[in-house]
Amino acid sequence: MLICLASPPSFYCNNVITLICIIFLYLTADMAGDYTQHQSISSSSFNGNDFNERPKFINAARLKELYGCAICNDVVVQPHQTPCGNRVCKKCMNEKFDNLSVIKCPLPHGDMNEEELKEEQCQQEGLSLDAVVPDPGSQRFLLREKCFCKNQEYGCCENPPWKKLKEHQAVCAFVPDRCPNQGCNKLFAKKDLQRHIAECEFGIAQWKSSEQSLKHKDEKVGSSSASLTSLELDSAGNPRNPDFTDRPRFINSAKLKQLYSCAICKDVAVQPFKISCGSRVCKNCIYEKFGSLSLIKCPLPHDDMNKEKLKMEPCQLEGLVKEGLVFDTDSQKFLLDEKCFCENQKFGCPEKPLWEELEGHQAICVYTPSQCPNQDCTQSVAKKDLESHLTDCEYALDMCSVCKRTFKRKDKELMIHQKTNPECLRTPGKCYFFEYCHFESDKLNELKAHMENNTQSHMEAITVQVDKLRSLCESVRNTPVTDENKKNEKIRNLEKCLARNHMQLKALADAAKPVSQRCDGLESRLSEVERRVEESSIDRRGQYEHSLQETFQRMDKVENSMKTVELCSYDGVLVWKINDYQRKKSDAVRGRQMSIYSHPFYTSRHGYKMCCRAYLNGDGLGRGKCLSLFFVLMRGEYDELLHFPFKQRVTFSLLCPSNPSLSKHETFLPDPDSSSFRRPQTEMNIASGCPQFALHADVESSNFLVNDCIYVQVKVEPGGEKFPKEKRNTELS
Template sequence: MEERPGGYEVSNIVLYNKGGTKQLSEDDIKALHCSECSLLLREPYQLLNCGHRICRSCLLETVLKKNNPVCPEDKEPVTKNDVRPDKGCAKEINSLTAACGGSENGCTWRGTVAEAEIHVESCVYIVVPCPQGCGQRLSRNELSNHIQNDCQNKPDASQLIATLMQKLNQLETKFQVTVGSLQKEITNLKLQVKEVPQLKAKINDLTEELTKFNKVTQESLIAADSGRRFTGLDDDGRGGDPGYGSGNFVRGQMPSMASSSSSGGFSSAYTGSSSMPSSYSSGDEELRATVHKLQKDVDLIKPVLQDYQSQIAGYLEVVQTVQESVTRHAVLMEEVKLRQDILDVKTTNGVFIWKIPEIARRYADAQQRRTLSLYSPPFHTSPHGYRMCIRAYLNGDGSGKGTHISVFFVLMKSEHDNLLSWPFKSPVTFQLLNLSNSGNNVTETFMPDLQSPSFQQPKSEMNIASGFPRFAKQSYLKDPNFTKGDAIFIRCKIDLSSIDSKLE
C-alpha cells in the first residue's frame, strides 16, 4: 500500500479491543496517539529518553529534520540513536477491531484500522458537511437529494453534473491505486510463501539426519557396553570379576572353556593377564571417542533444527495472514467497485437490468467463501418511489447452496418512505437473460407476503431479503447462451399497476 503521512484518522471510526467485544474509551485511544500529529499511531517509534511515542513518518519528516530535535510533548532532546520501533504498540494497534462511524446510519462494516481508513473515504453512510457550504451535515447517501432539493446553496444542473463527475473520477483513481497496491502486496507475500516448501524440505532432511545420528549413537553405546562386558572392564577401565567378566556368565562355564582351549587366549582374559585387557581397553576408548563426536554433532544439529522449526512456524503464520489478507482485500475491492457502480446507475421506472461482470472470478470467490453475496446498485419505482436492490448468491444460499444461483429482492430505506403505501404489494419478476436468439430466459415471479417484515416500511438501511434460493442452475454461469464477455444479466421488474399513482 502507498505510505501515508502521519497517523490514522479515527474521527469516523469506532475502535474496539481485539475480538471486537469492548469499545475503547477516550483514555485508551489517547494512550495510542502520536505525540506529533495527535492521530492514532502509524508504525510507532518510542523515544527512549522520555518514553513518548511518535509515528515513523512524523519522526523522519518532522522531528528529526529540525536543527535541534526534541520530543513534541516534553521537549526532551532526541537523536537517531534515542529511538526504536515499538513493535509491542504496533501489534496492539494492528489487533484492534475498527467499526465504521456510519454504523448509526446502517453500515455494518468491520475490519482493521488500516482497512477502515480506506473504507471511510467511500462509505455512503458516513456523515459529512454539505459541500455547497450550507452548514448541513448528512450521510453521503443523502447528499445527492439534499443538494438537488433542499440545499440553500443548490447548484444549477451543469454544476451538479460537473461535481458528480469529479467525485466519480476521484473514486475511480483511488480504486485503481488501491487495486494496484493490493496486487503488489499480494505478489510479494506469495513470493514469501513459495519459500515454505523449501524450508519443509530442509526440516525433513535435518530430521532424517538427526534420526541417523541417534541410531548410530545408540548402536555405538551398545557396542561400547558389549566391549566392557567381554573384556571384564568397568567404566573406569579396571578389571571386574576375574574369570566372569561383568558377571553375565554362569559360574563354572567360562573356566571350563578356558581350560579346554589349546591357545590359552580365553584363559588369559580371566586369569588377570594384562595383554587382552589392554587391547580391548584401547578399542573401548576409540568407541567412546566416536560416540562423543557423534553426540557433539547431534548437539550442533539440534539448535539448527529448532531454528528451522521456528522459521517454518513463522512462515505458516505468514500463509494464514496472506489468506486472511487476500480475503479482506477482495471484499474491500468489491465494496469500492460497488460505490462506483452506485454513482453510475440511476433507474426510476421499476425495471432494472443488473450486469454482473467478471462472472468466472466472482463465482470462484463465492465457492471459496471469499465473497458470499453481491448487491446490485439501488433502483426505484419512480423518482420519489420505493427504493430497492437485488442480492445474489452465485454459489447459492439455503436450499440452493452449492447447486443453484440464489436471487433475492431487498427493500431499502429512502427519504420518501413516509409518502408511500405500506406494506409493499407489487409483484416482483426476476429474469436471468438468455443472450442467444432463442430468448428462453429463466423467469420467476412472486407476490409479496403482506405479513412478512421483508415488505414493511424499512426501519434500518435494508429489510430482510426475500426471493428464490433455487432461482437458476449454476451451470448457466458457464453456458454461452447466458454468459457473454464474462458477464451475466439479471433483470428485475416491478409491476407498477398496484402502486398508487398519486404517490408516484
C-alpha cells in the first residue's frame, strides 16, 4: 500500500484494482474452504456412524447448558435444529417421528407466552421432518471438545478431542482385555496383559526339562502358587523361588496392617490370596478354614455391605472354591520391598533389610546368637563376640603346655598343678607349701630343685595338718553331754529373757501405733501429691509437645518459602536441575513416585505463577519409553490482574551442557478451551504438555546426562497482564 501511495495516479489505479482482485480471490477461497469443511463435517457427522455415541465430556455440565437436547436434556449427538429454535439429537427426533412425516411439536416452549406460541409454525401446521435441519456449527464446536477415554478406569489419562477419540481408542494401550487362562476372569489393560499372563496363577509354565505343561499350582508339591512375581528356574530346570511363609517384624507394621491385612488373622498377610468378594487372606489362614474340603461357605466378615447386597455376592451364592483362590502377586511384590527388623535385633543388630533380602542377611548376620561350646556353660552370645567370650569363659578348659593335660579354669586347677609339679613349673617365686617350709627364690631352677628335693617333707607337713583336722572333728563329735539340771536351768534363764524381751516388744508396739497411723496419713497425702504432680506434668508435657510441633511446622514453612524465594525466577524462564536421575527414574518405574514437580516461577513480579511436572518414565503414550514434560498453571496472588485463559507460548528444552546446539526444543500453544489454562480455582490446574518429549536413549546419552543430572528449561512468552508495567509507570507519572 505504501508503494501504491507513492506512485503516479495511473500506477495507483492499476494497483488498487489488482489489490481488490486479490482480496476477492482470498475471500472466495476462504468461503470454499468453509463450505468443504461444512460438507465434510456434515457427511461424517450426520450420515455416518462415527459420532453417533455420546462420549464422556470433560466439561459436560457446561455443554449441557449450551448444547443440551430439548428431548433427552443431555449434550446433543448429531445435532439438528427445529424451526422453533430448539436443538435436538438426531436419534431422539427419529424416535418422536416414528416413520411419520408430520407430528405435533413435542418440544418445550417455556420462554414464549400464549400469543407468541400460537404464531409459531410448528404449533399451527405441526412439525415436519423436512423442517428439522442439521446444525453443523454445534457439531463443529462439540468435535473440538475434549473427552475422557473410555479406558480411564484402567489407567489412561489422555483427553483427546471428540473428533480424534475413536482414533485414540483404537491404539490406546489401556484397552481392557480378559486373561485367556482358564479359571482366571480378570480384566487387565492391554499393556499389562502379557506381564499378568507370565505371572498368572492359572497360567501354564513350560519346564525346560520336560515338554509336558503343568499348572502353576502343581509346580511345587504342597504349594498352591509361586511366591514371587515371576517363575525363575535354575540350571537344572527346577523353580528356585524362596517361600516367604514366616511373617517378619515389619518396620511399618501399623500402616501395612491397614493396607495389606488378612481378613482372618487381622495381621499383615503372608503369601496373600484374593477371593471373589475382594478380601485378602493369608494362605495358611484360608487353608485352615478349608481343611480337607474343596468348597466352603465364605468365613469372612462383610460389615461394609447390607443384607441385600451381601446376598448377591458370589462368595455367598456359590461359596468359596479352593481351586478358585487367586494369588495376590501385586501385594506380595509390595511387601517384599518393605523393610523389616532382623531377628537378631535384641542382640544388637542394627540392620533393616527388605523382606526379600531378610533370609540372606540373617544367614550371615554377625549378631546371630551362638551357644558356648564349653560344658556346663549355658550362656548365648553373638557370633561376633564368641571368640572373646571363649577366652574369658570360667567353664573353659586350660591345657598345661608341658604335660598336655586339661584342667578346669573355674577351680584354678592349672595353677595348682603347675605349682605342685616341678616339671610343669613356669614362674619363680614362693613355694606352694610356703606356710610350712618358708622357701622362696627369684630363680626358677632353684625353686624346681627345692620342690624335687623336699617332696617328702611337704607330704609330712600335709599329713600333720590332716591329723590335726581329724582330731578336731573327733573332739567335737565326742563332746560329753551335761547333766539334766544344768540344761533345765539354762532353759529357764532363756525363757525369762524371752518373756522380758516380749514385754519390751509389746510396749514398743503400743507406742508405735500412733506413729504408724500418722505415717499412713502421710503416705496417702504423699500419693495424692504425686498423682497431682504427675497429672500436671502430663498436661504441661502435652502443651509443650503441641507448641513444639507447631513451631517445627512453622520452621518448615519458613524454610520452604526461603527455598522458593532463592530458586524462584520472575522472567518467565525456569532452569530445572534434576539430580539423582537414575534413582528417581527407578522409583518411577517401580511406581513409588511417578512424577516430580519443579519449584514455581513467574512471568513477571506480578505475573502468572507456574511450574513444570516431569514423568521420568513417561506418561500416557510415552510411558516406558520417553521423558514426559508438562506445564502446570498454579494459583497466584495477582491472578485478578491477569488475562485468562492463559494464551502465552510455552517452550520446553532439554539442555546439552557441552554443546548448546544439540539441545532439544518443543513449543506448544495453550488451548483456550481447555480447563488447564483457565484461572486456577485450586492450588494448581491439570497439567498439559508433551508426553513424548524425548526418548530415554537420547536423555541418558552423554550429551544430556552429566553426573547423574539433567537440565530442563521452560520458557514462557511474556505478557498477559491487564495493567502492563509501562502503563502503570505512565499513570503514576
